[in-house]
Amino acid sequence: MTLGDGVKAAVLLFVASIAQVSIFSDLHVFGAVADLLLVTLVAVALLRGSVVGAVGGFFAGLLVDTASLGTLGLTSLVLTLAGYWIGRYGETTGRDRAHAPFLSVAVITVLYELGLLVVHFVLGESAPAGVVVRQLLPAVILNLILTAPIYALARRLLRPPSTDTLSAEVQLLGQ
Amino acid sequence: MLASSVQQSKPAPYPSKVRSAFVRRTVVVVLVLGALTLLTISFRSPASGALHDLQGIGSSALRPFQIAATRVATPFRDAYDYVDSLTRAKSENARLRKQVSAYKAAYLNARAAATQLPALEKLLRYEQGPTFPKDFGAVNARVISWSSSPFAHQLTIAAGSSSGIQRNSPVLSGDGLVGRVVNVFPDSAIVTLLTDAQSYVTARDLQTGVRGIVHRGPGGTLILDDVKKQEVVQSGDQLVTDGTRNPRYPDLYPFGIPIGRVSSVDVTDTATFLQVQVQPFANLGSLDSVAVLVAAKHKR
Numbered sequence: 001m002t003l004g005d006g007v008k009a010a011v012l013l014f015v016a017s018i019a020q021v022s023i024f025s026d027l028h029v030f031g032a033v034a035d036l037l038l039v040t041l042v043a044v045a046l047l048r049g050s051v052v053g054a055v056g057g058f059f060a061g062l063l064v065d066t067a068s069l070g071t072l073g074l075t076s077l078v079l080t081l082a083g084y085w086i087g088r089y090g091e092t093t094g095r096d097r098a099h100a101p102f103l104s105v106a107v108i109t110v111l112y113e114l115g116l117l118v119v120h121f122v123l124g125e126s127a128p129a130g131v132v133v134r135q136l137l138p139a140v141i142l143n144l145i146l147t148a149p150i151y152a153l154a155r156r157l158l159r160p161p162s163t164d165t166l167s168a169e170v171q172l173l174g175q
Numbered sequence: 176m177l178a179s180s181v182q183q184s185k186p187a188p189y190p191s192k193v194r195s196a197f198v199r200r201t202v203v204v205v206l207v208l209g210a211l212t213l214l215t216i217s218f219r220s221p222a223s224g225a226l227h228d229l230q231g232i233g234s235s236a237l238r239p240f241q242i243a244a245t246r247v248a249t250p251f252r253d254a255y256d257y258v259d260s261l262t263r264a265k266s267e268n269a270r271l272r273k274q275v276s277a278y279k280a281a282y283l284n285a286r287a288a289a290t291q292l293p294a295l296e297k298l299l300r301y302e303q304g305p306t307f308p309k310d311f312g313a314v315n316a317r318v319i320s321w322s323s324s325p326f327a328h329q330l331t332i333a334a335g336s337s338s339g340i341q342r343n344s345p346v347l348s349g350d351g352l353v354g355r356v357v358n359v360f361p362d363s364a365i366v367t368l369l370t371d372a373q374s375y376v377t378a379r380d381l382q383t384g385v386r387g388i389v390h391r392g393p394g395g396t397l398i399l400d401d402v403k404k405q406e407v408v409q410s411g412d413q414l415v416t417d418g419t420r421n422p423r424y425p426d427l428y429p430f431g432i433p434i435g436r437v438s439s440v441d442v443t444d445t446a447t448f449l450q451v452q453v454q455p456f457a458n459l460g461s462l463d464s465v466a467v468l469v470a471a472k473h474k475r
Contacts (some may be wrong), residue, residue: 080210
């Protein structure tokens with residue numbers, strides 16, 4: 001990954017974080033909120049791997065927590081794990097698969113919401129599981145709607161790396 | 176030699192791959208630990224401390240970006256709010272229209288019930304009054320249809336044999352006699368009105384005691400027939416059912432049910448009987464509910 005790529009990914013995640021905090025967090029559709037930041041992070045992690053995903057998730061979460069004056073580190077923790085996990089999926093089985101962004105967004109939306117719920121619960125804060133579960137399906141649908149344009153934009157900005165630069169832990173025989 | 180297997184050692188991983196995995200895991204562990212540290216510090220001192228101050232500074236630094244983003248999004252948000260409120264207004268409008276329809280229907284039902292109330296009260300007073308025929312009970316029934324045929328003056332009531340109604344049971348309203356039951360079904364019955372051509376009722380003038388037969392006369396009017404010229408019947412006299420005079424031939428109607436009032440009495444040289452016109456007490460054209468007389472032992 002080049003420095004230019006890193007800057008582009010950082011700008012993309014910064015804009016997504018600001019948009020999430022300023023615009024999307026108040027935009028309730030069917031009781032749920034679309035998570036532009038999560039979708040962007042999934043796109044970046046799929047295209048640039050687990051390390052970029054984890055680092056991007058950490059700092060994006062930090063931005064969100066700072067801008068919203070929430071508990072620092074809370075969103076960072078969940079987004080770091082989400083970015084890492086999706087990055088690993090992109091480096092291994094999800095590579096070059098058309099459905100990978102959609103599958104990743106659907107799964108990570110559920111895990112992200114549940115993860116936040118667990119962290120809130122562990123911290124002794126309000127954790128309305130019923131509300132979160134009821135909002136899961138609309139949230140997944142909203143995020144899936146965002147996936148195609150966001151992934152296309154991220155792919156345009158961050159060209160997929162050549163195969164030899166990808167992690168080769170799943171190595172085909174004969175290569 | 177060719178068939179012999181060659182012992183191969185397990186391929187050693189590339190140093191770069193090992194380094195890559197190590198770096199990756201180290202990065203994620205460091206980040207997670209960092210997040211946990213931030214979380215712990217922030218949770219332990221949410222309103223003070225260096226981290227809190229840093230968060231405030233960071234938030235202030237990000238504020239211009241947030242304001243810019245909000246301004247950019249404002250037209251879109253306004254458009255969304257407009258469409259959203261329009262959609263909500265439409266659905267609310269539909270809901271309110273449905274409510275108005277329901278209230279209108281309820282109002283009409285209440286009005287209809289209110290118009291029936293005087294007749295029902297009159298019927299109840301008659302049933303509980305001293306002139307109500309002894310040994311009879313009343314089955315109250317709603318009129319559900321009127322015959323549109325010009326040849327038969329009939330109506331259908333919403334009570335039948337399951338309520339104890341039998342063929343030829345007398346039917347009356349709060350004002351007076353209406354007719355008799357001519358056909359019975361389990362939950363409905365057909366009533367022939369006094370004004371039907373097939374209806375004959377023996378009647379008595381309450382004032383003079385003159386007896387006669389009330390039936391349909393020329394032009395669809397009700398007349399008291401079989402009254403000899405020498406008998407005295409005066410306009411305004413009240414007619415009631417005559418009841419059974421000979422127990423061997425019991426009458427369909429018990430004694431004393433009001434039938435109507437004599438409206439005119441004419442005498443002609445050629446006619447054998449008086450021509451007595453009768454105005455029925457019951458308003459046969461607008462009956463909503465009636466009472467059917469059933470023998471007390473049949474009432475259920």
